[in-house]
Amino acid sequence: MSVTTPDPASRWPWLIQGGMGISISDWRLARSVARAGQLGVVSGTAIDTVFARRLQKHGVDERLRAVLARFPVPAIVDDVLHQFTSVRRRATGAYRTPVMLTHQSKQRSIDLLVLAAFVEVALAKSGHGGLVGINLLTKVQLPTVALLCGAMIAGVDFVLMGAGVPTHIPGILERLRQGFGVSTPLDMVDVTVRDAPVVHFDPSPYLDGAPSLTRPRFLGIISSNVLAAALIKRSDGPVDGFVVERPVAGGHNAPPRGALTLDDHDSPIYGPRDEVDFSCLAELGRPFWIAGGVTSPTHVRAALNLGATGVQVGTLFAYCDESGMDPVLRHRVITAVANGPVEVRTSVRASSTGYPFKVVSVAGTIGDPSVYQERERRCDLGYLREAYAEPDGTIGYRCAAEPVEAYVRKGGDASRTVDATCLCNGLMATCGLGQVRANGNVEPPIITSGDCLNEIRTLVDGRTGYHATDVIRHLRSGLDPVMTSQ
Numbered sequence: 001m002s003v004t005t006p007d008p009a010s011r012w013p014w015l016i017q018g019g020m021g022i023s024i025s026d027w028r029l030a031r032s033v034a035r036a037g038q039l040g041v042v043s044g045t046a047i048d049t050v051f052a053r054r055l056q057k058h059g060v061d062e063r064l065r066a067v068l069a070r071f072p073v074p075a076i077v078d079d080v081l082h083q084f085t086s087v088r089r090r091a092t093g094a095y096r097t098p099v100m101l102t103h104q105s106k107q108r109s110i111d112l113l114v115l116a117a118f119v120e121v122a123l124a125k126s127g128h129g130g131l132v133g134i135n136l137l138t139k140v141q142l143p144t145v146a147l148l149c150g151a152m153i154a155g156v157d158f159v160l161m162g163a164g165v166p167t168h169i170p171g172i173l174e175r176l177r178q179g180f181g182v183s184t185p186l187d188m189v190d191v192t193v194r195d196a197p198v199v200h201f202d203p204s205p206y207l208d209g210a211p212s213l214t215r216p217r218f219l220g221i222i223s224s225n226v227l228a229a230a231l232i233k234r235s236d237g238p239v240d241g242f243v244v245e246r247p248v249a250g251g252h253n254a255p256p257r258g259a260l261t262l263d264d265h266d267s268p269i270y271g272p273r274d275e276v277d278f279s280c281l282a283e284l285g286r287p288f289w290i291a292g293g294v295t296s297p298t299h300v301r302a303a304l305n306l307g308a309t310g311v312q313v314g315t316l317f318a319y320c321d322e323s324g325m326d327p328v329l330r331h332r333v334i335t336a337v338a339n340g341p342v343e344v345r346t347s348v349r350a351s352s353t354g355y356p357f358k359v360v361s362v363a364g365t366i367g368d369p370s371v372y373q374e375r376e377r378r379c380d381l382g383y384l385r386e387a388y389a390e391p392d393g394t395i396g397y398r399c400a401a402e403p404v405e406a407y408v409r410k411g412g413d414a415s416r417t418v419d420a421t422c423l424c425n426g427l428m429a430t431c432g433l434g435q436v437r438a439n440g441n442v443e444p445p446i447i448t449s450g451d452c453l454n455e456i457r458t459l460v461d462g463r464t465g466y467h468a469t470d471v472i473r474h475l476r477s478g479l480d481p482v483m484t485s486q
């Protein structure tokens with residue numbers, strides 16, 4: 001497939017390759033999709049740890065060196081390389097991991113966030129003129145502004161955010177564009193915004209010598225037209241469009257509206273209230289893309305008929321050769337799918353965020369109950385921790401997947417710890433960067449995918465794998481003839 005260079009000002013892509021954390025949609029996948037003329041999206045989730053571990057695992061190659069040379073502050077590059085490449089890691093040894101973030105993170109942690117996001121976006125944008133976006137989870141609050149700054153220095157074209165209501169992001173993008181500092185109140189459980197500490201980020205140390213920043217387009221990931229309207233109304237800046245994610249999509253899902261009811265597999269039941277009113281959505285006058293279960297040209301055609309500008313696809317890309325998923329796991333799933341249907345469950349307990357989360361049932365992963373039971377509970381990456389106030393007003397952090405005793409001691413509700421999964425360590429293992437523990441055990445992976453997982457069979461088609469461009473080619477025939485020339 002030839003490399004095309006869309007003019008961002010004149011048209012929208014018909015296909016968005018969905019952001020998939022942790023590092024499933026890495027720079028390689030996003031670059032392949034962008035080179036093919038569609039929107040490639042890197043995941044920014046935990047990208048500081050990903051970058052630190054990649055440095056320890058792979059060192060610095062020529063491509064990375066060229067990108068690092070473009071970062072405006074060479075002293076930060078030197079410091080990060082010193083921290084993570086100066087001591088050689090044994091192939092089976094533990095990774096040195098960045099300190100967990102708090103509202104009082106050290107400047108070094110912030111520097112690493114800015115550099116890591118810059119590198120991921122710059123690598124994804126290298127060698128073509130296509131569009132690259134970054135995906136962040138609204139719930140993961142502490143790293144967000146620094147990551148946006150790094151991504152903008154690298155010229156990111158789109159920011160896509162869901163898993164929460166990102167009303168404050170458009171304003172942040174505008175302030176960063178102007179080089180202004182950003183102050184955000186920390187979201188805390190049981191504390192009103194007025195009493196919450198404010199987290200400050202100053203972009204000026206990174207902007208000396210950097211090209212002037214451009215505001216990327218902002219797409220809110222939403223599950224209902226009501227939420228889309230609220231996002232436009234309540235945001236502190238422009239919302240350029242929406243990704244409408246249906247409950248069949250991979251990753252986290254929006255909970256059903258109204259009272260939560262579960263089926264026989266403990267998965268949430270969605271009903272008519274969860275249906276999106278696409279004519280109301282279209283009346284908002286913004287482009288939108290439909291996500292969740294898009295696996296065929298017919299699905300693309302159906303989305304366009306509902307007024308969508310295009311579709312966002314995750315699962316089909318998660319198993320292509322350019323995906324950041326550990327190749328051993330990727331092939332295990334591809335083989336399992338070839339041999340019969342693989343189950344995908346929607347768990348309301350697995351994610352400590354409280355959002356439903358899709359888990360693939362594959363042997364050797366956390367989706368296997370015996371692997372879950374055997375894993376020692378431990379929280380040392382901490383991206384999904386929630387901030388809470390101690391009785392004396394001190395700010396603490398807790399996660400329902402940490403050791404039960406610690407969570408309860410911090411005021412957490414013990415019932416939330418049941419079946420809670422350490423998504424940070426699990427997903428880090430899925431992209432091949434799992435922590436090695438003192439006893440030599442590697443953290444077990446957890447795989448998420450959409451309900452449509454078994455549809456990858458069409459693309460595999462008796463082979464051992466397929467490319468990102470095969471996904472695009474496969475879906476493309478659902479477009480109008482006039483659009484297929486794009």
Ligand SMILES: Cc1cc2nc3c(=O)[nH]c(=O)nc-3n(C[C@H](O)[C@H](O)[C@H](O)COP(=O)(O)O)c2cc1C
Nearest residue numbers: 018019020021249250251291292293313314315450
């Ligand atoms: C492995 C995987 C990880 C995902 N991680 C994220 C994420 O970090 N942030 C996000 O907004 N969506 C995430 N998603 C959702 C995708 O961006 C996309 O919207 C979804 O996969 C579309 O539905 P589909 O899986 O049926 O194609 C993830 C999906 C998958 C399959």
